[in-house]
Amino acid sequence: MNMFASILSQSRNTTFWMPEQASTVAGEVDWLFYFILYICYFFFFLIVVLMLGFVIKYRKRPGVPDHAAPAGHSTALEMLWTIPPTLIVLFIAYKGIRGYMDMAVAPPNCYEITVKGQMWSWSFTYPNGATPAAPTPENPNDVAIPELHIWKDQPIRLVLESTDVIHSFYIPAFRLKKDAVPGRFNKFWFQATRASPKDDKGNYIGFPVYCAEYCGTSHSEMLAKVIVHPTREDFELWLADASKWEDKMTYQERGAQLWSMYCRSCHSVDGSANTGPTWKNLYGSKHSFADGSGFPYQSTEGWTADFADENYIRESIYYPQRKIVAGYPAGQMNSFLGQLTEEDVKAITWYMKSISANYTGALPSAPPQAPGGQPAPGEQPQPPPPGDSQ
Amino acid sequence: MSAISTPGQLDLTGTPHAPGSNYLNHTRGFLSWALTLDHKRIGLMYMVFVLSAFFLGGIFAMLLRTELIARGPTLMATKTEAWNLYNHMFSLHGAVMVFLFIIPAVPAILGNFVLPMQLGAKDVAFPRLNLLSFYIYVLGGLFFVYVLLSGVIYAYTGYQMPGGFGLDTGWTFYTPYSSSKSMSGVIPATFGAFILGFSSILTGVNFLASIHTLRPKNMGWFDMPLFLWGLYATSVIQILATPVLAITLLLLIVERWIGVGIFDPNLGGDPVLFQHFFWFYSHPAVYIMILPAMGVISEIIATFSRRHIFGYTFIAYSSLAIALLGFLVWGHHMFTSGQSALANVLFSLITFSVAIPSAIKVFNWVTTMYKGSIHLETPMLYAIGFIWMFSIGGLTGLFLAALSVDIHFQDTYFVVAHFHYVMVGSMLFAFIGGMNYWFPKMFGKMYNEKVAMFAAILLFIGFNLTFFIQFVAGAHGAPRRYAEVPVQFVSHHFWSTIGAYVMGVSLLIILLNWLAALWNGRPAPANPWGSNTLEWQTPSPPPHDNFPTSPVVTDPYDMDRWRFVSDEEGWVLTDEAKAAIAAGTAKVGKAH
Numbered sequence: 001m002n003m004f005a006s007i008l009s010q011s012r013n014t015t016f017w018m019p020e021q022a023s024t025v026a027g028e029v030d031w032l033f034y035f036i037l038y039i040c041y042f043f044f045f046l047i048v049v050l051m052l053g054f055v056i057k058y059r060k061r062p063g064v065p066d067h068a069a070p071a072g073h074s075t076a077l078e079m080l081w082t083i084p085p086t087l088i089v090l091f092i093a094y095k096g097i098r099g100y101m102d103m104a105v106a107p108p109n110c111y112e113i114t115v116k117g118q119m120w121s122w123s124f125t126y127p128n129g130a131t132p133a134a135p136t137p138e139n140p141n142d143v144a145i146p147e148l149h150i151w152k153d154q155p156i157r158l159v160l161e162s163t164d165v166i167h168s169f170y171i172p173a174f175r176l177k178k179d180a181v182p183g184r185f186n187k188f189w190f191q192a193t194r195a196s197p198k199d200d201k202g203n204y205i206g207f208p209v210y211c212a213e214y215c216g217t218s219h220s221e222m223l224a225k226v227i228v229h230p231t232r233e234d235f236e237l238w239l240a241d242a243s244k245w246e247d248k249m250t251y252q253e254r255g256a257q258l259w260s261m262y263c264r265s266c267h268s269v270d271g272s273a274n275t276g277p278t279w280k281n282l283y284g285s286k287h288s289f290a291d292g293s294g295f296p297y298q299s300t301e302g303w304t305a306d307f308a309d310e311n312y313i314r315e316s317i318y319y320p321q322r323k324i325v326a327g328y329p330a331g332q333m334n335s336f337l338g339q340l341t342e343e344d345v346k347a348i349t350w351y352m353k354s355i356s357a358n359y360t361g362a363l364p365s366a367p368p369q370a371p372g373g374q375p376a377p378g379e380q381p382q383p384p385p386p387g388d389s390q
Numbered sequence: 391m392s393a394i395s396t397p398g399q400l401d402l403t404g405t406p407h408a409p410g411s412n413y414l415n416h417t418r419g420f421l422s423w424a425l426t427l428d429h430k431r432i433g434l435m436y437m438v439f440v441l442s443a444f445f446l447g448g449i450f451a452m453l454l455r456t457e458l459i460a461r462g463p464t465l466m467a468t469k470t471e472a473w474n475l476y477n478h479m480f481s482l483h484g485a486v487m488v489f490l491f492i493i494p495a496v497p498a499i500l501g502n503f504v505l506p507m508q509l510g511a512k513d514v515a516f517p518r519l520n521l522l523s524f525y526i527y528v529l530g531g532l533f534f535v536y537v538l539l540s541g542v543i544y545a546y547t548g549y550q551m552p553g554g555f556g557l558d559t560g561w562t563f564y565t566p567y568s569s570s571k572s573m574s575g576v577i578p579a580t581f582g583a584f585i586l587g588f589s590s591i592l593t594g595v596n597f598l599a600s601i602h603t604l605r606p607k608n609m610g611w612f613d614m615p616l617f618l619w620g621l622y623a624t625s626v627i628q629i630l631a632t633p634v635l636a637i638t639l640l641l642l643i644v645e646r647w648i649g650v651g652i653f654d655p656n657l658g659g660d661p662v663l664f665q666h667f668f669w670f671y672s673h674p675a676v677y678i679m680i681l682p683a684m685g686v687i688s689e690i691i692a693t694f695s696r697r698h699i700f701g702y703t704f705i706a707y708s709s710l711a712i713a714l715l716g717f718l719v720w721g722h723h724m725f726t727s728g729q730s731a732l733a734n735v736l737f738s739l740i741t742f743s744v745a746i747p748s749a750i751k752v753f754n755w756v757t758t759m760y761k762g763s764i765h766l767e768t769p770m771l772y773a774i775g776f777i778w779m780f781s782i783g784g785l786t787g788l789f790l791a792a793l794s795v796d797i798h799f800q801d802t803y804f805v806v807a808h809f810h811y812v813m814v815g816s817m818l819f820a821f822i823g824g825m826n827y828w829f830p831k832m833f834g835k836m837y838n839e840k841v842a843m844f845a846a847i848l849l850f851i852g853f854n855l856t857f858f859i860q861f862v863a864g865a866h867g868a869p870r871r872y873a874e875v876p877v878q879f880v881s882h883h884f885w886s887t888i889g890a891y892v893m894g895v896s897l898l899i900i901l902l903n904w905l906a907a908l909w910n911g912r913p914a915p916a917n918p919w920g921s922n923t924l925e926w927q928t929p930s931p932p933p934h935d936n937f938p939t940s941p942v943v944t945d946p947y948d949m950d951r952w953r954f955v956s957d958e959e960g961w962v963l964t965d966e967a968k969a970a971i972a973a974g975t976a977k978v979g980k981a982h
Contacts, residue, residue, distance in 0.1 A: 019866045029794050033865075036792060040785040043749075047756060047781045051774060054759040058695075059766060068949065069761035071698030078704050081753040082746060089742040092792050097735050099794025104731045119571070165567040166661060168726060168801060172867025175798040179727045181662060182566060183655020186728040208876070210869040212726075212801040214560050216567060217473050220872035272470035273548075275573065327548075 022194040022207055022228070023174035028099045030175070036092055103176065106189035110157035113148065117160065117167035117180035119215055119265035120222040124148050130243030133257045141270075143218075144260050147206055149227045149242070150192060151235040157189040164265070168213035171226055177212055195230040204229075216265065217274070246343070250364045255351025258344055266333065269355050275332055277325045282308055283349070284358025290324040297323065307358070313349050412834065412931040427517035428934065432524050433502035434832065439528060440499055441901075443490035446538070448894060450483035455856075455890040458883045461875050469874075476873035477558040478541055478574070482534075484561030489583050490531055492813055493675060496682035497593055497628075498527070500824045501621050503832060505597060507925035507932065508615050510606045510941050515599035523592035526585060533582025537575040553578045560871060562672070565653035565664040569645045576646055580639040587632040587639075590678075594628030597621050606943045608977075612703060615923045615946040619706040620685020623713040627674045627681075631717070635671035638664065662727050669720035677716040679813055680780075681709055683820030684751055687776050690827055691755045693921040694770035695762030698947040701754040708747035715744050725793060726800045734793055741791040748784045752777060767919070768842040772823025775850045779815030783808060786861065801871075803882075804864025807857045815853055822849075822900060829904065830918045834931040835911030836959075841903045848896035855889030915960025920952040926961075942976050 013020050017037065018030050060066065114125040123146060125131045134144035150156045160169055162180040170177040171190075178188040196204040206225025215222065229235040246254060259269065259279070266275040277287070286307050288294040297305045297312060300322075305312040315322060317340060320333035340348070353359040413430045423431055454476055457464045463472030502520065506513050514520050541556025543549055554575040559568040568576045601622050605614070642664065644650050651657025653664045684705075692699040699705065721729060721737030755777060764770065786808040790796045799805060830836055860868075863882035875883050917926040925932075927941040944951065951967035954960075963971075970976040 014866070017862065017865045025794070029798055032792055033789065033795050033798075036788050036795070040788065044781050044785060047752060048778060050756050051759060051777055054756070054762065055764050055766065055774065058759065058762050059764045060696075066696045066763040066949075066954075068695065068697040068763045071947070072700045072757065072760075073702070077757065078701055078750065078754075082750060085749050086746055089745050089788065089791075092788060093739050093742045096738055096792030096794045096796075099792075100734065100738075100797065101731070103794065103797060165571055166564060166727075170801070170867070170869060172798070175794075177726045177797055177800055181655075181728055183660065184662075184728060208867070210867065210872075210876070212869045214477075214564070214567070214871040216558070216571060217470060217477065219477070220473065220869075220874035220876075221469075223876075268468075268470050270468050270470060272468040274470060 019172045020194075020207075021173065021175075022192055023171075023176065024191045024193055025099065025103050026173070026175045026193075028102065032092070032095045032099060035095070039088060039092075103188065103190075106157050106187070107155045110155045110189055111150070112157045112159060113150070114159045114161065115148070115169055115180065116163065117169065117211065117215075117222075118163045118261070119165065120211070120218040121260050121264070122146050122148075122167075122169070122209070122211075122222065122224045123261060126239055126243075128239065128243060130239070132239075132242035133245040133249070133254075134260065136249070136253050136256070143221045143223075144257065145223050145225055147225045147227050148209065149229065149235060149238055151229040151232050152192050152195045154232065155189055155191045157187060160186040160188075165215050166213045167211045167215050167222065169224075170210045170212035171207060172210070173207040174226070179213055192226070192228040194228060196226070196228045218264070248367055250367055251347045251350035252354040252363055253351075254344075254347035255349070255354075258340065258348055259351060262336070262340070263348075276328060279352050279355060281356045281358055283313070283352040283356035284308060285356075288326045290326050290328065290330065292326075310349050313352060314345050317345055317348065411933065412929065413934045413936075414833070414931055416934045425521070427513065427521055429502050429506050429513050429517065429520060430832075430932065430936075432520050433499050435524055436494065436498040436502060436527070439531060440491055440495050443486055443531060443534075444495070447483055447487040447491055448897065450479045450486065451890060452894055454479035454483060455887040457873065458875055459887040460884070461877070461880060473873040474558065475545075477871075478556040480871060481557045481560050481574075482538065482541075485557060485579060485583070486534055488561050488675070488813075489586050490534060492679045492817055493586075493590060494527060494593075495821050496686060496817070496824065497597070497621060497624055497678075498524075498589075500686065500821070500828060501593075501597060501682060504828060504925055505600060505618065505621060506604070507928070507936050508618055508923050508946075509600065509604045509609070510924045510937065510943060511600070511604040512935050512937075514596050515603055516596050519592050519596050523589045523596070526592065527589040530582045530584075530586035530589060533578050533585065537579045537582070540575050540578070551575075562668060563639075563642060563664075564668075565642065565645070565659075565661045566655065569642060569653055570649075577643050580642055584636050584639045584643075587636045590628045591632050594625035594632075597625040598629070601625075606940075609943045612706065613943065613945065614706075615685075616688035616699060616702070616705055616709075617682070617685035617923075619709050620682045620688070623709040624678050624681045626710075627678050627713050627716065631671045631674040631678075634667060635675075638667035638671065641667070662724065662729065665724050665727060666720065669723045670717075673720040673723065674713075674716045676809070676812065677712050679817050681712060683776070683817045683824075684709065686820045686824035686827070687755065687773050688751075689921065689923065690769045690773040690823055691758050692947045693827075693919050693949070694765045694767060694773070695759045696765065696920065696949045697758055697762040698945070698949065699754070700758040700760075701750070702947070704750050705754050708750045711747040712744060715740065715747070719744060722791060722796070725796050738791055738793040738796075742788075745784065745788060745791070748780075752781060752784070765919075768837075768839060768846055769823045769827040769919070771843055771846040772819045772826065775846065776816055776819040776823065778850075779811050779819055779853070782858075783811030783816055786811065798867075799864060801869060802864035803860040803868045803870055803879075806870045807860035807864060810857045810860075815857065819849075822846075825904075827919065828925075829907070830914030831925060831930045831932070833908055833911075834914050834929075835907045836914045836918065837903050837907035837911055841899065841906075845896045845899040845903060848899070849893060852889050852892030852894075852896055856886050856893060857889070859885050859889075912959075915958050917952065917961040918959070920949060920954060920961035922946055922948050922951055942971050944976050 021027055116123045123131050134146035137144050160178055160180040162182040167180040168177055169180060174190050176190055178186050196206055199205050204227045206227045209224035209226055211219060211222035268274045268278045269280055271278050271280040284307050286295040295307050303311045318335055318337045320335060324330045354363050413428055457476045463469050466472040466475055537557050540551040543551060544555035554573055556574045557579045558574040559572050559576055601618055641652050645653055651659045653659045653661050688699055688705055719737060719741045721733055722741045725734050790799055790808060826842060859882050863879045868879045914930040916929050923946045924941045928937045951963055952961040953964050955962050
């Protein structure tokens with residue numbers, strides 16, 4: 001059977017019909033795919049050849065009278081095209097169910113990773129409690145693509161959750177997909193059979209992951225990658241390093257990361273309209289509020305903002321209902337008090353500065369030395385910490 | 391002139407321009423149409439509105455395919471705007487095409503026009519109900535017009551009309567996106583679909599009552615044309631499944647409006663429950679779309695092969711089998727949703743059972759052509775195209791019914807291609823084929839045959855170019871409803887978009903050809919194709935009461951009763967057939 005499968009699936013890499021195979025179940029799925037495909041070829045060509053053959057052979061010719069055979073009926077013929085197809089589909093159903101049971105029943109020694117879907121990004125929480133950041137994209141206009149890191153030949157169990165709407169975690173190379181449904185945990189498992197290849201620079205080329213359940217505006221940018229390390233040691237090295245991601249990013253990079261994880265379903269950064277105001281040129285702007293007032297804004301906390309400044313932004317994140325920007329409905333945004341730390345808010349503010357024409361000062365060029373240690377703008381650039389290859 | 395042989399006196403080569411009134415001209419004025427109870431006029435009014443909806447849905451399709459012709463924003467300046475436009479376009483395309491075009495097209499246009507005449511009757515059982523269901527359809531359609539306008543107004547002025555703007559949930563309205571996140575017009579759109587459901591139910595009731603009560607005395611159940619079997623099976627689904635959709639959409643409206651918490655997990659609800667409710671209707675709805683289309687194909691294949699349909703009873707029963715089994719397979723839309731493994735296994739098994747009656751139909755059609763005398767006129771081209779499309783659409787269903795393979799294919803372009811081959815390739819080809827088949831009867835005019843055949847072939851090429859490549863993209867994992875084209879699928883999408891443009895051009899040619907025929911088409915004979923069903927045994931277009939004299943019921947597929955008269959460019963009863971009518975020996979049940 002296995003030899004048959006390998007002939008049918010032609011090679012281990014991409015074929016005309018199927019993407020590369022990289023999980024233990026992919027071979028079985030592809031075997032059934034090709035089996036059905038050849039059944040389809042057979043019946044399709046049978047039907048089309050008969051049909052076109054009859055059209056040519058029995059076509060009405062000019063000047064020749066109609067010559068149709070008398071009415072036909074044959075129970076034997078009806079049985080011929082009822083019973084064999086029934087047996088074939090029963091066999092296909094059996095193979096499909098068998099393959100599915102292999103996907104559904106996880107072995108006992110799985111390494112478990114929590115996958116959280118939200119509009120429109122994925123985040124992965126490892127057993128050590130860390131939720132590593134997505135690598136910063138080379139082009140700042142691109143959306144950061146988070147990575148799920150695992151290692152080869154290890155059963156992995158994913159626990160899927162969603163904080164907002166239904167998403168679906170789909171890894172074509174593994175032939176697997178499961179919906180992330182709010183209000184329940186969906187689980188599935190897999191075991192990678194191929195380590196991720198590396199590009200010229202030595203970076204892993206991940207297997208693509210797509211969100212496969214429509215989830216709103218940027219559904220098509222809710223992407224991820226699966227990076228399969230060759231060994232567990234390699235994976236653990238990566239995890240130890242990636243778990244401390246906050247320490248290795250500048251504030252604005254960290255802010256961009258947080259935006260991607262928490263804010264981008266409502267706030268654009270390119271000026272386009274969305275549920276909430278765009279962050280482009282927000283810092284330093286003097287917009288008016290829904291109640292008709294505007295800047296300078298006297299807060300109940302005792303400070304005054306002449307324009308959208310650090311205090312105003314912090315208040316908008318922690319107490320979003322205090323002031324609503326004109327043209328936007330109240331009650332849309334929840335408070336992030338307790339979810340985002342003061343450091344996070346600081347990072348978001350720096351990110352807003354970095355995308356605002358109203359801010360002309362310098363930006364932090366290196367990660368803060370220690371929590372709370374905000375480098376002043378214009379400070380001497382510091383060499384990146386060793387090991388920071390992002 | 392003997393008193394008993396009245397049908398034989400009919401000049402069946404047709405004298406459409408002879409003095410005398412037909413249903414189109416026997417009364418005049420707007421109100422004579424708006425308040426008509428004539429099933430033929432109601433069918434034509436449906437045609438105007440359903441084709442308008444098809445045109446709109448087609449515009450949406452062209453826009454969404456254009457957005458996908460290359461990576462990045464194509465139609466708008468920024469990504470967010472382009473993605474939003476695409477999301478609204480694919481949602482409106484799906485909703486308008488499904489609720490306003492595919493579901494009503496064959497039953498409401500062709501069914502309304504043909505069903506009473508195939509029964510030899512003057513009208514449907516409940517003509518007033520028929521007019522009511524038309525106006526309910528128009529009312530439901532207005533809600534979608536409102537949704538569209540609200541989107542256009544928002545896009546140009548930023549003003550939000552009550553209920554939201556546009557529609558960006560997909561035609562499936564999945565919760566909780568539709569109930570709590572989307573800013574679009576979910577309530578007007580679902581309420582429109584809710585109203586359209588009543589139109590569908592009333593038409594179904596009407597057809598069931600008509601087939602049960604209006605059949606002539608000597609037309610038994612198995613003497614009916616197969617088109618009526620298709621409509622009968624469709625009507626059964628319409629009246630059993632549509633109420634479930636109505637309740638589901640009402641629940642969704644209440645959920646979105648006042649947050650009752652049936653589907654919202656924050657309030658203890660279950661979003662997957664919505665999917666169960668929705669697909670309990672919407673999977674059978676696929677068979678609402680395809681069963682009447684199969685009926686049309688049975689008529690065309692037999693007529694243009696000049697041969698009695700093969701395996702009549704198997705085709706008739708397979709329609710009923712598809713209708714009933716179609717109710718038991720909805721869970722195959724939720725294989726990845728987290729429903730139990732046992733449910734997945736059972737739904738997979740039952741889904742395969744639908745393959746068998748579908749295969750039976752295809753083999754019977756092909757066998758009907760065996761030793762026929764095949765006339766390759768436009769409707770037959772569409773029927774051949776239908777068998778091609780339906781074979782691909784049906785066979786690819788095997789991949790999706792196979793549980794392990796579907797886990798890979800769920801929500802990819804493989805699914806998109808599969809259901810477009812069934813719902814567009816098959817259903818649309820049957821519909822346009824049927825329109826070309828009955829067009830001479832409807833309007834008493836012949837369209838330009840060469841242009842029609844050219845458009846049919848062009849549409850076939852365009853369709854396969856658009857959708858076949860989507861199977862390949864989907865098998866490689868291209869996810870559906872993606873506004874941004876993943877890098878590896880750029881060329882797939884490019885060719886698919888080119889194919890869509892070819893389809894658009896060919897559909898315009900088809901429309902213009904019909905309009906040109908109305909303008910100056912040559913007069914149609916009573917029976918231009920030599921079919922033996924009853925609607926051809928009256929002039930084209932038919933008089934107000936359908937038949938000048940009661941037609942004599944014979945086997946609907948006894949093609950030998952007709953011979954072609956080239957002077958008239960139409961078919962007339964043979965002398966034997968006329969003699970049999972005169973002698974009272976013309977009977978049903980002769981051929982099977």
